[in-house]
Amino acid sequence: MDTADARAVLSQELARYRAKSYGELVRQLLGKQDTYEVRSSSGVKYQLEIQAFWDDKPNDVLRIMGAIDDGGVRAYMPVSEDFFSSRLLQRGITRTIRTSP
Numbered sequence: 001m002d003t004a005d006a007r008a009v010l011s012q013e014l015a016r017y018r019a020k021s022y023g024e025l026v027r028q029l030l031g032k033q034d035t036y037e038v039r040s041s042s043g044v045k046y047q048l049e050i051q052a053f054w055d056d057k058p059n060d061v062l063r064i065m066g067a068i069d070d071g072g073v074r075a076y077m078p079v080s081e082d083f084f085s086s087r088l089l090q091r092g093i094t095r096t097i098r099t100s101p
Contacts (some may be wrong), residue, residue: 014083062086064082
């Protein structure tokens with residue numbers, strides 16, 4: 001799998017989720033996952049899995065995580081990326097969020 005190609009596809013797909021409101025993300029992803037296939041500009045077919053879960057405590061910061069693989073060996077260790085959403089972040093209020101290394 002071309003990791004750079006997969007990462008570019010994943011970033012592009014996650015941009016669609018970043019554009020959604022906190023409430024939309026909670027309704028669409030919490031306790032569920034979006035799983036679908038896309039074809040990159042290079043013609044490679046990838047499977048994506050997008051899911052969300054509370055980062056620390058319920059009804060606070062939501063972590064949205066995406067993973068991508070080409071159905072080969074990398075399905076066991078997909079390329080992943082994540083981002084955070086919260087009501088405060090959507091209002092332009094920032095705060096430090098603990099993350100794991």
